[in-house]
Amino acid sequence: MRAEMTPREGLRCGLRERKKRRTHDALIRAALELCTQQGYDRTTIDEIAEAVDVSQRTFFRYFTTKEDVVFAVQEIVEARFLEALRARPAAEPPLEALRNAVLLAWDDLGQVIESIIPVELHMRTYQMIESTPALVAAHLRRSSELEELIATVIAGREGLDVATDPRPRIVVAAFSGVMRLAGRLWGEAGECSVESIRATTEQHLDGIIPAIAGEWRKTTPQRDHASKPPHA
């Protein structure tokens, strides 16, 4: 009985494992498809289970809550980000490493999740999350748990201990806050492409230092919003 399940293991396993993985992914697909179409709270677990032709009870054996299935894919993306962060050269200062890791994670997001759901569905899911209060709450809580992991990685890079030095947690807190802001603005903009969220993310991350430094009245915003950069 393991709720956790590294997506790319269980390849050399028996029929039982394959079947499990199939229903697992089918539940995700059905849930996201239904929820993005009719709305999260207008979609019942019974509907999702019925779409995959399993009992409601079985759904709850794969996902402990209704929210869980929505974030199943996010989990993979997060793992990817952490991986990218750990791979960053030690010379980069913390905020820069975070920035580069997250941009890299966006870049090869497609390959990672396409085997489970279409990327377009994942993007729609992201927007649904941002527009559903209950999911926003869950998303924020998950993010704050992720922050703890990130802070530990940053502390490791700098040879510090999160228990005695508050700085890792502080940068990560600032970083995560800005990440969420970017995600939210992207969701509101209605643009559904991976490029646009990448661009929004980059733009806001690069705005952190100037914004924190203060002295706004004597400087101009670090990016001109009227002239958007071309999508890479």
Next chain:
Amino acid sequence: MRAEMTPREGLRCGLRERKKRRTHDALIRAALELCTQQGYDRTTIDEIAEAVDVSQRTFFRYFTTKEDVVFAVQEIVEARFLEALRARPAAEPPLEALRNAVLLAWDDLGQVIESIIPVELHMRTYQMIESTPALVAAHLRRSSELEELIATVIAGREGLDVATDPRPRIVVAAFSGVMRLAGRLWGEAGECSVESIRATTEQHLDGIIPAIAGEWRKTTPQRDHASKPPHA
């Protein structure tokens, strides 16, 4: 039918209003007392309603969700903070204004909420929130809504528009992230006093700029954790 209710209105009103306010406050007190004692999810709405001697249905006429009653007092504190922020001299740069406003808000917190519940109960509530996943989620969501208001105030101070300039939202995002971090660490520390949370808050806010600036290896942490400043 108004769920919102400025706490200090309804003084010159009739018996009906007074009665309503009494049950409203009684529900808050009962809920917080029960939840902090036996835990949030081991406390049912029926229990709370029964403690105040009203029906479960009546509870839901005062608070739309079980979470709402937990955050009823927080709402007052938040309003207080916004008020303090608006009163900050225009000369202060954004982050400094935020810092000073939040510290002021902590200072006269006692007077504001003592009429509803004992401050000590409010502090215990804060810790309960931080140690209850469902409440952490709700708290984060509420905070993110508050962020939007704060960003507007900051933008107003600087003569900017949040729709065109991302900097207000960025500072606020960083600020809120750090605020939450401070609150969480305070909760884990077990210290239940107002002074200790004030001190933790101040310390972490003052760490933002140095932490963001990077170059950690060439500098020392801006505060020594071994020698705590005396409680004011």
Next chain:
DNA sequence: TTGTCAACTGTCAGTCACTGACATTAATGT
């Protein structure tokens, strides 16, 4: 004071997320 109106409340039935217990089915190793 009394009667009418509107607001507040209680009761009841129902939905939905979620859980424990137990029986059933199906894959696995021998």
Next chain:
DNA sequence: ACATTAATGTCAGTGACTGACAGTTGACAA
């Protein structure tokens, strides 16, 4: 082929929350 074990289905139950309707009680005018 058979015993073992994991996956699933069924069922009953809890707790948060909602709509509908009926009963009560303050407010206010006659």
